[in-house]
Amino acid sequence: MKLxxxxxxxxxxxxxxxxxxxxxxxxxxxxxAAVVWFLTVCPGLAVVGLLxxxxxxxxxxxxxxxxxxxxxxxGGILSYSGLxxxxxxxxxxxxxxxxxxxxxxxAGRRAATSGSVx
Amino acid sequence: MQxxxxxxxxxxxxxxxxLRRGAPGTAQALVVVAAxxxxxxxxxxxxxxxxTDLGLVAAxxxxxxxxxxxxTGGFALALRRPDPSTPxxxxxxxxxxxMLHGAxxxxxxxxxxxxxWRHAGVTDFVLTTGRVDPNIDAYFNWPGFxxxxxxxxxxxxxxxxxxxxxxxxxxxxxSYLPGLVVIxxxxxxxxxxxxxxxxxxxxxxxxxxxxxxxxxMAYTIxxxxxAIVLTCFTRTTAPDLAGLRARGRRVLAxxxxxxxxxxxxxxxxxxTISPGQRSALILVCVVxxxxxxxxxxxxxWMMLAGLGLLVGLRRCTARGLPVITLVLLVAWMTYLAxxxxxxxxxxxxxxxxxxxxxxxxxxxxxxxxxxxxxxxVRLRMVMTALVWGLAVVGAVxxxxRGWANxxxxxxxxxxxxxxxxxxxxxxxLMRVYMFSLPFAxxxxxxxxxxxxxxxxxxxxxxxxxxxxxxxGGFLFTRYGNEQTTLFTTRxxxxxxxxxSIAPPGATLIAASANVPWKQRHYAxxxxxxxxxxxxxxxxxxxxxxxxxxxxxxxxxxxxKAGGAYLVITRSQRxxxxxxxxxxxxxxxxxxxxxxxxxxxxxxxxxxxGTIFVLRRSHESRTA
Numbered sequence: 001m002k003l004x005x006x007x008x009x010x011x012x013x014x015x016x017x018x019x020x021x022x023x024x025x026x027x028x029x030x031x032x033a034a035v036v037w038f039l040t041v042c043p044g045l046a047v048v049g050l051l052x053x054x055x056x057x058x059x060x061x062x063x064x065x066x067x068x069x070x071x072x073x074x075g076g077i078l079s080y081s082g083l084x085x086x087x088x089x090x091x092x093x094x095x096x097x098x099x100x101x102x103x104x105x106x107a108g109r110r111a112a113t114s115g116s117v118x
Numbered sequence: 119m120q121x122x123x124x125x126x127x128x129x130x131x132x133x134x135x136x137l138r139r140g141a142p143g144t145a146q147a148l149v150v151v152a153a154x155x156x157x158x159x160x161x162x163x164x165x166x167x168x169x170t171d172l173g174l175v176a177a178x179x180x181x182x183x184x185x186x187x188x189x190t191g192g193f194a195l196a197l198r199r200p201d202p203s204t205p206x207x208x209x210x211x212x213x214x215x216x217m218l219h220g221a222x223x224x225x226x227x228x229x230x231x232x233x234x235w236r237h238a239g240v241t242d243f244v245l246t247t248g249r250v251d252p253n254i255d256a257y258f259n260w261p262g263f264x265x266x267x268x269x270x271x272x273x274x275x276x277x278x279x280x281x282x283x284x285x286x287x288x289x290x291x292x293s294y295l296p297g298l299v300v301i302x303x304x305x306x307x308x309x310x311x312x313x314x315x316x317x318x319x320x321x322x323x324x325x326x327x328x329x330x331x332x333x334x335m336a337y338t339i340x341x342x343x344x345a346i347v348l349t350c351f352t353r354t355t356a357p358d359l360a361g362l363r364a365r366g367r368r369v370l371a372x373x374x375x376x377x378x379x380x381x382x383x384x385x386x387x388x389x390t391i392s393p394g395q396r397s398a399l400i401l402v403c404v405v406x407x408x409x410x411x412x413x414x415x416x417x418x419w420m421m422l423a424g425l426g427l428l429v430g431l432r433r434c435t436a437r438g439l440p441v442i443t444l445v446l447l448v449a450w451m452t453y454l455a456x457x458x459x460x461x462x463x464x465x466x467x468x469x470x471x472x473x474x475x476x477x478x479x480x481x482x483x484x485x486x487x488x489x490x491x492x493x494x495v496r497l498r499m500v501m502t503a504l505v506w507g508l509a510v511v512g513a514v515x516x517x518x519r520g521w522a523n524x525x526x527x528x529x530x531x532x533x534x535x536x537x538x539x540x541x542x543x544x545x546x547l548m549r550v551y552m553f554s555l556p557f558a559x560x561x562x563x564x565x566x567x568x569x570x571x572x573x574x575x576x577x578x579x580x581x582x583x584x585x586x587x588x589x590g591g592f593l594f595t596r597y598g599n600e601q602t603t604l605f606t607t608r609x610x611x612x613x614x615x616x617x618s619i620a621p622p623g624a625t626l627i628a629a630s631a632n633v634p635w636k637q638r639h640y641a642x643x644x645x646x647x648x649x650x651x652x653x654x655x656x657x658x659x660x661x662x663x664x665x666x667x668x669x670x671x672x673x674x675x676x677x678k679a680g681g682a683y684l685v686i687t688r689s690q691r692x693x694x695x696x697x698x699x700x701x702x703x704x705x706x707x708x709x710x711x712x713x714x715x716x717x718x719x720x721x722x723x724x725x726x727g728t729i730f731v732l733r734r735s736h737e738s739r740t741a
Binding site: 026031037051054062074087 | 241247250275281282293340350395
């Protein structure tokens, strides 16, 4: 498998793992780990994967900081607008992450097509 | 597809050769995993009461020291070659992070640090009300982090954000790792040196600001922004710096005149980016800075200082970033933190540039407490001075070798400028150290790493010795206050009992801030600290005098909704004994005085936590 598909796989699998944990009843260390992983990695990775950075360490350095920033933004906007709902915030972040995965997959396919045509 | 035929003997030899090549690495990996297992087993045998005012180190069994020695020695051994194995070095770094920064959950089942309990309380307020009330306190004027903890708490199905706290230090420290790698790799193309710099950061980051807190999250963001700037917006992509560079070279050439003919070089150029990527990365930086502006008071100012100096000294091509940071800061303070600044701006400005007060709050104010605690504080100062001293030596050594890393020097020095501006509650020196550390560690690495021409065993010996000294110091400096930061189950139960008997609206009083409370009902009670409220003439007051003052204060603090409750816990008594109490007395003195006085009733006593109220017959008399 080519490495360029890794971000999409990480995004989709992390999101599914988190959702599975949330849907399952009761708190557990696995659910906690899945949620923390999702909030630390997925929103940032959804964006960073689209930046086309060659330096993987740089991409990794941006991911947690940008993820925290996006989490804060979503929560903050909902709260200050009087629409605070953790479920809505998580739904927005999940949608954002999946959209990022889809966009990265599409970009990857476009690049592969143009490469093979060229 | 059929490949070329390979004789069986040749294939076997190739496999054996491969195994031989990989065997030392595999053995090292197994050793570090075993060291982690030994560390965990050793920590589980630590009893809370064995921890003294010297910190955790007094209670550690021999196995823990062996485990640390194996992991640190293994890290040095992994760096014996100029081109070390990245997976092996990473494994050692992760192991060291878990061991050095994740010790607490193995020792205590209760969340550590009273501040973490308060942060859980702010999160609880956000979760239950869905809003922030800026009139409550400073946290609600910079609430960004608490939206994140609120989301995590609900999504994980937890009752309280305290459930997130156990592994927060390890999570945050690991989130720093990629940023640190980028910073060290933009400092040098010598991969071994870069890893030594990252290792140094973890072995000398004793400040302990990695608990569940806004500053820990903001620091991750800070490192991300710095990584982008150093990689993508460095001066190598600036078209107009040739003249400045030439002038710099001439100045620097004079510095190392002893090696004439040497050319000053900088490490490889940053990532080449397209205009589209540049715009996207600027936007990413703005989003990250904006989130920090709304989450933490200090970090955006550190960002502003670093970015401003980089741009001002023409080391950064993203010239708008400092301006955007300043605009965001001013906008936030004007509109969303106005409630806090209304009451605090004058004292904050009054402290600005008051160097005497800053030094007093950050240095002399901390030099008090028990003899062992003073030793810990002095070790912290020595460790700080050692890192900065090594950084200076490394900078000079680098210059003599022909390396120039002005951006890292600027970022190492930028926090110092803010250190003079504000005492930040006596924590500014620690914060300055923390923000300069990623860059100072790069220069310090140059000071302690032997030249690449040296033999591998010499490099290993020097790095091992350095790492042992630093880890030894780390155990004292990072875990020196552990007796005060950890809470027992008994005292947590006492506070739980307090919440169960005190009606909302009542005043809850403690001797000092070191209490595991406020994790819920953050705004439902009035919280007060006797240490700040009681005033006596010089000299030691009698027990009766203390009891009278406490009774008078509690009578005045009663509210219509409920009475006033005094809670004295083990950690308050220990805090006063180790870190120093008020001139008139300590939490122990208050407890003794109140217990002897007929004016109080003891509602709860569980050795580690005691709750008192005023007797009804005495309330009216006192009032």
